[in-house]
Amino acid sequence: MDTPLAYYLANLAVYFLIYCMLTMGLNISFGMTGILDFAYITFMAVGAYVAGVVALGPATLDSQMTYILGLNWPFPLPLIAGGVAAGLFGALVGLLAMRRLRSDYLAIVLVATWSISWNLASNFTGLFNGTTGLLNVPQPLATNFNADPNSYVYVFIPIAAICVVLFFVVAYRIERSPFGRALRAIRSDPDVAAAFGKRTMRLRLQAMMMGCMYAGLAGALTILYIGAMNPSAWAIVETVIVFSALLVGGRGNVFGAILGALLVRIVIIEGTGLLPQVPNHPELLGALRNIAIGVLIIIVMYFRPQGVLPERRRRYELKPRRAQRVREAARDSA
Amino acid sequence: MTAPEAILSVQDVRHAFGGVQAVNGCSLQVPAGSITALIGPNGAGKTTLVNLVTGMMRLQGGSVEYAGQNISHWAPDRVARAGLLRTFQLSREFTKLTVLENLLVAATGQIDESLFGALFRRRSVQKQERALVEKARLLLSIFSLDDLRDEWAENLSGGQKRLLELARAVMAEPRMLILDEPMAGVNPALMTRLEEHIRDLRRQGITFLIVEHNLHVVERLCDLVIVMAEGKTLAAGAMSEHRANPEVVRAYLGSGAGPAE
Numbered sequence: 340m341d342t343p344l345a346y347y348l349a350n351l352a353v354y355f356l357i358y359c360m361l362t363m364g365l366n367i368s369f370g371m372t373g374i375l376d377f378a379y380i381t382f383m384a385v386g387a388y389v390a391g392v393v394a395l396g397p398a399t400l401d402s403q404m405t406y407i408l409g410l411n412w413p414f415p416l417p418l419i420a421g422g423v424a425a426g427l428f429g430a431l432v433g434l435l436a437m438r439r440l441r442s443d444y445l446a447i448v449l450v451a452t453w454s455i456s457w458n459l460a461s462n463f464t465g466l467f468n469g470t471t472g473l474l475n476v477p478q479p480l481a482t483n484f485n486a487d488p489n490s491y492v493y494v495f496i497p498i499a500a501i502c503v504v505l506f507f508v509v510a511y512r513i514e515r516s517p518f519g520r521a522l523r524a525i526r527s528d529p530d531v532a533a534a535f536g537k538r539t540m541r542l543r544l545q546a547m548m549m550g551c552m553y554a555g556l557a558g559a560l561t562i563l564y565i566g567a568m569n570p571s572a573w574a575i576v577e578t579v580i581v582f583s584a585l586l587v588g589g590r591g592n593v594f595g596a597i598l599g600a601l602l603v604r605i606v607i608i609e610g611t612g613l614l615p616q617v618p619n620h621p622e623l624l625g626a627l628r629n630i631a632i633g634v635l636i637i638i639v640m641y642f643r644p645q646g647v648l649p650e651r652r653r654r655y656e657l658k659p660r661r662a663q664r665v666r667e668a669a670r671d672s673a
Numbered sequence: 674m675t676a677p678e679a680i681l682s683v684q685d686v687r688h689a690f691g692g693v694q695a696v697n698g699c700s701l702q703v704p705a706g707s708i709t710a711l712i713g714p715n716g717a718g719k720t721t722l723v724n725l726v727t728g729m730m731r732l733q734g735g736s737v738e739y740a741g742q743n744i745s746h747w748a749p750d751r752v753a754r755a756g757l758l759r760t761f762q763l764s765r766e767f768t769k770l771t772v773l774e775n776l777l778v779a780a781t782g783q784i785d786e787s788l789f790g791a792l793f794r795r796r797s798v799q800k801q802e803r804a805l806v807e808k809a810r811l812l813l814s815i816f817s818l819d820d821l822r823d824e825w826a827e828n829l830s831g832g833q834k835r836l837l838e839l840a841r842a843v844m845a846e847p848r849m850l851i852l853d854e855p856m857a858g859v860n861p862a863l864m865t866r867l868e869e870h871i872r873d874l875r876r877q878g879i880t881f882l883i884v885e886h887n888l889h890v891v892e893r894l895c896d897l898v899i900v901m902a903e904g905k906t907l908a909a910g911a912m913s914e915h916r917a918n919p920e921v922v923r924a925y926l927g928s929g930a931g932p933a934e
Contacts, residue, residue: 516798517791532778655773
């Protein structure tokens with residue numbers, strides 16, 4: 340079991356699970372509700388940083404880092420704090436941006452939100468240690484299982500899997516609920532939804548908050564697993580890649596979100612990473628990765644614009660007794 | 674016999690788009706339980722007035738009273754929850770919802786249509802869903818759309834979308850329904866069916882305000898006809914009175930307008 344290949348695959352599984360969390364969250368805010376959340380990766384970062392600074396002890400001269408809080412909270416509190424902080428930050432951004440803006444302007448405001456947040460985190464060193472970012476964040480339950488850096492991945496897989504399964508159930512319930520139906524109506528035509536009494540602002544805010552919470556949990560899982568986070572991990576292109584994954588997999592369908600995570604995070608990103616390095620061109624593989632994602636989007640949009648696993652039509656069946664009652668009532672009214 | 678009380682009362686309502694005064698001091702009253710028509714030439718301000726009444730545009734002057742409440746500055750969702758609903762000039766179905774879901778989502782007063790409800794109150798949601806599905810299926814049967822209930826609404830024909838709009842509005846149990854050109858692009862057979870549905874619904878207590886250009890339909894269907902021109906009310910009365918009114922003839926009907934067959 341303890342071979343390099345097993346370690347590699349286990350590591351890959353963790354990244355896949357974390358990416359599932361990201362795509363499932365974006366599926367709620369963008370896939371179901373139509374909010375063009377171009378700041379999405381910011382909420383992942385908020386979750387990561389908050390989880391990091393509550394899991395770390397107070398910043399000292401020895402740690403050579405400066406950051407806020409430093410609460411030394413035990414697991415799972417950092418994970419919860421990361422998700423909650425990102426959700427609340429998402430609600431705040433949504434409250435300010437969605438109240439008066441149409442979706443295209445909202446998208447621009449959200450890009451600006453990412454830019455402000457990224458520059459703030461990079462340059463305000465006292466917040467999350469600037470461009471160096473947070474390091475040496477304690478890994479949850481590592482000491483309980485006497486895990487070393489090579490075996491820790493096997494401790495973390497169940498943690499990530501439990502989170503993903505739990506939040507898959509949440510996403511699935513939302514998708515199948517009257518709440519999810521109202522979100523899809525708002526995505527289709529917010530004015531008509533309002534004309535039918537839907538509190539569109541409130542519902543969109545709830546969706547945005549929920550999506551951001553998923554992103555925050557993904558960020559918290561990331562920092563708790565690798566123990567570090569810095570601004571290079573949440574460049575704006577990362578938001579584009581999560582969007583790509585959802586569009587390829589199928590928006591509005593939680594299974595599509597998971598498939599998108601598999602196709603883009605594992606097949607494309609990991610696949611291009613396996614290509615041999617070209618001497619004297621160290622950045623070529625990164626560029627190839629982005630080209631491959633772009634080509635995949637073009638192919639999917641051309642041949643299957645709804646994604647590989649499109650939104651499913653839900654059928655509502657009536658029990659025979661009720662169906663009979665409907666038939667009789669329809670006959671009477673005719 | 675006393676005149677029926679007005680369910681909708683519009684007083685001196687104004688709205689301008691830049692330098693264009695679309696609605697310019699319009700006042701009208703819609704009697705409760707009536708089918709009232711709002712007619713007038715293109716650009717008279719009819720659709721703008723509907724948008725103002727339903728809160729989809731902000732009033733720049735005047736007031737709107739509905740069922741005894743001043744709704745002048747209410748948001749559209751609040752207006753809808755008070756029982757005043759509308760349809761649109763061009764059918765605006767929820768495209769990526771099925772025909773049945775279009776009706777389900779329209780039902781007002783749904784408990785648990787929130788994140789909390791989705792996650793924690795599944796039993797009450799399921800019970801409510803069963804009742805709503807039953808009601809929606811009945812309405813779809815009445816409007817001859819039940820066979821299409823699991824289709825995406827975007828796949829319906831133009832006429833079917835008109836029926837869906839009306840069925841969806843009825844699902845919301847409105848007290849008053851404003852139909853914006855419901856007969857536009859509708860074939861004669863379907864037009865007759867729509868008229869029958871509207872009469873049936875009026876018998877059930879729904880008040881209608883219908884913006885319509887088809888004067889034959891207006892004459893057959895409506896008790897009161899309000900004529901709008903240049904952003905204000907020109908006249909209100911029976912269609913036969915309007916045909917004899919030179920101002921209405923000049924502004925809208927034209928000199929060749931005879932009685933509807």
